[in-house]
Amino acid sequence: MAQSLHFPLLLIALCSISECVQRQYHFINEKKTWTEAQSYCREKYTDLATVDNMNDMKQLMTSVNNEQIWFGLQRTGVYNYNWSSGDPVLYLNWGSGQPAGSDNCTYISNGLWYVMPCITSLSFICYNMSRGLVFVNQAMNWRDAQSHCRQNYIDLVSVRNQNENQQLEKFINNRSLSGSPVWIGLFGDSWQWSDQSNSSFRYWDTNQPDNAGGIENCAEITPNDLRRWNDIACNNPFPFVCHEDKLIVIQQNLSWSEALRYCRQNHVDLVSVQSVEIQYKVMNVVKLASTEAVWLGLRHSCALGIWFWVSGETVCYQNWAPGYGTSEEDCEPTVRSGAVQSGGDQTWISHPETHKLNFICRNY
Structure with missing residues (x-):
């Protein structure tokens, strides 16, 4: 007899704002080179540790010793721009001839973006959830500005589309700063995570990375009080931290x-x-x-005319592609379920539940 699938009938009405832990860290107290540590983590767990934010960093540090430790960041030959906040880079608004050079940080002037060395001192713009944009009229280098925003607000400002760029330009002009260079949260570097994650979180120590001798291509967690990061030669033997993903793509249709x-x-x-x-x-x-596209735990109820998660929550946060996610889904000839696009902006779409797709399971 075919096994029946049971769905929760009682939907949770309140939206949760808590963030579920998406990976688990494992400290390995064996000294290996960075490459040896990478191989060990990939065999036993998922990969060398990726860090997405300060919460991840704090979680990682709860299980490690106070010594030099490998994690999953390595210098590559590929140069990319990233947002300090971790937002995906979906929009760029470079001025003429930009970006120029490497290992530079981004400022905005008259709505256009330019780069200059990150050690330059400029005023800057932070953001937080309650106040929105926050102008800080103190000249700091980019990394000090980043630290100031993270300690007092959330982070340096990200700009995700043209509308936000126009709002930012208006915000600056209203403070009689038209044309003045102001730091935003975009930075460029050639560092990549071992698991190919697009995490743009960085926690470098003062004056790091410096690539001393031109051979420092791996990142370590330093044994100082702040446990910030330093670049160092990859052939040093250190203990290391692996991570185990809490989300996994199943490549079955x-x-x-x-x-x-x-x-x-x-x-x-x-x-x-x-x-x-x-x-x-x-x-x-x-x-x-x-x-x-890849299946999510997102289901449409034809009887109630709503979307819900199979874990029981209502759909509070939404990331639908245009034209999808309405309550008036076509329920004939079969019920529709939700999926995330594997390319493009990776927004959500709906498909008849009989479609054959890959899917994402959670381990937490």
Whole structure:
């Protein structure tokens, strides 16, 4: 007899604002080179540790000794621009001839973006959830500005689209600073995480990375009080930290109901995306998929005319592609379920549940 699938009938009405832990860290007290540590982590866990934010950093530090420690950051030959906040880089508004040079940070002037050495002192703009944009009329280098924003607000400001860029330009002009250079949260570097994550979080020590001798291509956690990061030669033998992903892409093509059953039998459940933070985690792993979209734990109720997560929560945070996610879904000939696109902006779409797609299970 076919096993029936049971869904929670009682939907949680309040939206949770807590962030679920998406990975678990494992301290390995064996001294290995960076490459040896990487191989060990990939065999035993997922990879050398990736750090997305200060919460991750604090969690990682709870289990390690006060010594030099490898984690998953390595210098590559590929130069990329990233937002300090970890937001994906979906929009750029460079001035003429920009960006020029390398290892530079970004300022805005008259709505256009330019780069200059990060050691330059400029005023800057932070943001937080309650006040929005916050202008700091103190001249600091980019990294000190970043630290100031993280300690007092959330981070240096990110700009995700043209509308936000125009709002930022207006905000600056209203303070009679038109044309003045002001730091924003965009920086460029050639560092990449071992697991190919797009995390842009950095926690460098003062005057680091400096690539002394031109051979310092791996990052370590220093044994000083702040446990900031330093670049060093990769052949040094140190203990290290691995991570185990809490989200996993299953590269099997199954219907939504089959995917749900698989996750509940082999992991915990299909993933619920209840916040922008979890959406970023999904965006990191969904690039491993072999189908154009990947099932989420998102289901449409034809009887109630609503979308809900199979974990029981209502859909509070939403990331639908235009034209999707309405309450008037076509329920014929079959119920529709939610998926995230594996390319483009990785927004959500709906498909008949009989479609065969990869899917994301959660282990937490």
